[in-house]
Amino acid sequence: MPESEALALRGGNQSRTRAHNERLVITLLHRNGALSRAEIASRSGLSAQAVSVLTRKLEAEGLILGGEPVRGRVGQPSIPFRLNPDGASFIGVQVGRRSAQVVRGDMTGRIRDKVARSYAHPEPELVAEFVMDAVAVIAARGDLRPATGIGIAIPSEMWNWAGLIGLPEARMQGWRDMRLAERIAAETGLPVYTRNDATAACGAELMFGRADLPADFLHLYFGYFVGGGLVLDHRLYDGPTGNAGSIGSMPIGWQGRPRQLIELASIHALEQSLPDGRVLTDEGGWDMPAPLLDRWLAQAAGSAAHAIAACCAVLDVAAVVIDGWMPATVRASLAGRIEAALPGFDFSGMRRPQVIEGTLGRAARSxxxxxxxFGAHFLVDQAELVPAGAG
Structure with missing residues (x-):
């Protein structure tokens, strides 16, 4: 993904840091697109000789591709290098309150294979059975290299949302002791990583979405339940428990009791207002009477703007990214309404953030x-990103 501002990475020239430096080169190509050896050396601080050795090794391993030589005015032609989409593959498991997906992704973030299932309620063992079967199917088919690892994007503490989902608490308790990651790891022998689903959506936008994102932003993802993610200094911030940016849990109103954003701005609230009991997806079910959709958009935008203003009292973010599993036209209307609502709040002593539309929609969490x-195996820690020319 092209970077939003010029960033450089600093590496070492000693042999003991070679594995780190290989990650460094891959990270630069991930963030910038095609780069010549001279550009890699300039941005990394590595010597020309070290870069030459690294690019030859990575190209031989099939992780990067060299392009056609580009002739300049003087000197030898330069060869631009880019990531090889087929150089490695990764399995993503997305579990939600209404659907689950297992996907195979490549080094550019493109989804190359997918198995999905929708359901009325997230019955623990039924969902787990689907996930285990789908992982086996995805891992076995296709012409990509074997998966390097598996990531799971799943709501935190699924068992706590029985009331809003409409299931008895006893039927949701199976999620408490699910140990889904351990089960998948035992079955596949691959390393498995887990992240809150809304945080994962934020990470997807950061890594594979818009190129013009600022260093610090809040990400709101409107799914069946609304959630959020946080990026600080170009780095996805999970927090100690993985729930940083959990804006859906923010109390923003009082109607006889505290109310959370999740009750007012989630697609669940819209679905509950429909008279025919239909189930909404990003592709279907949105052909509803205009007053119903308008009422939800007004409530969701107003309550989201309230939560954003409260966040800005604590977090100095430059932008808020709005995305979700909804048609692009609905997302655009929601983002526009949030932007229009923000001036109604007093931002004295705070910076009012820019409102930006996300780009990945329903696919963001997968x-x-x-x-x-991908990040765990091939990228350097984002804390090592520094402004170009610094250090």
Whole structure:
């Protein structure tokens, strides 16, 4: 993904840091697109000789591809290098309150294979059975290299949402002791990583979405339940328990009791208002009477703007990214309404953030799940990103 501002990475020239430096080169190509050896050396601080050795090794392993030589005015032609989409693959598991997906992603964030299932309620063992079967199917088919690892994007503490989902608490308790990651790891022998689903959606936008994102932003994902993610200094911030940016749980109103954003701005609230009991997806069910959709958009935008203003009292973010599993036209209307609502709040002593539309929609959480092992195995820690020319 092209970077939003010029960033450089610093590497070492000693042989003991070679594995780190290989990650460094891959990270630069991931963030910038095609780069010549000279550009890699300039941005990384590595010597020209070290870069030459690294690019030859990575190209031989099939992780990067060299392009056609580009002739300049002087000197030898330069060869631009880019990531090989087929160089490695990753499995992403996305579990939600209404659907689950297992995908196979490549090094560019593209989904190359998918198995999906929708359901009325997330019955623990039924969902787990589907996931285990789908992982086996995805891992066995296709012409990509074997998966390097598996990422899971799943709501935190699924068992706590029985009331809103409409299931008795006893039927949701199976999620408490599910140990889904351990079961998948035992079955596949692959490393498995877990992340909150809304945080994973935020990570997907950061890694594979818009190129113009600022260093610090809040990400709101409107799914069956609304959730959020947080990026600080170009780095996805999970927090100690993985729930940083959990804006859906923010109390923003009082109607005889505290109310959370999740009750007012989630697609669940819209679905509950429909008279025919239909189930909404990003592709279907949205052909509803205009007043119903308008009423939800007004409530969701107003309550989201309230939560954003409260966040800005604590977090100095430049932007808020709005995405979700809804048609692009609905997302655009929601983002526009949130932007229009923000001036109604007093931002004295705070910075009012820019409102930006996300780009990944329903795929965000699945892409974010597959991105977790990609980052774990091939990218340097984002804390090592520094402004170009610094250090």
């Amino acid at each position: 892409i974010g799940a597959a991105a977790i092992p």
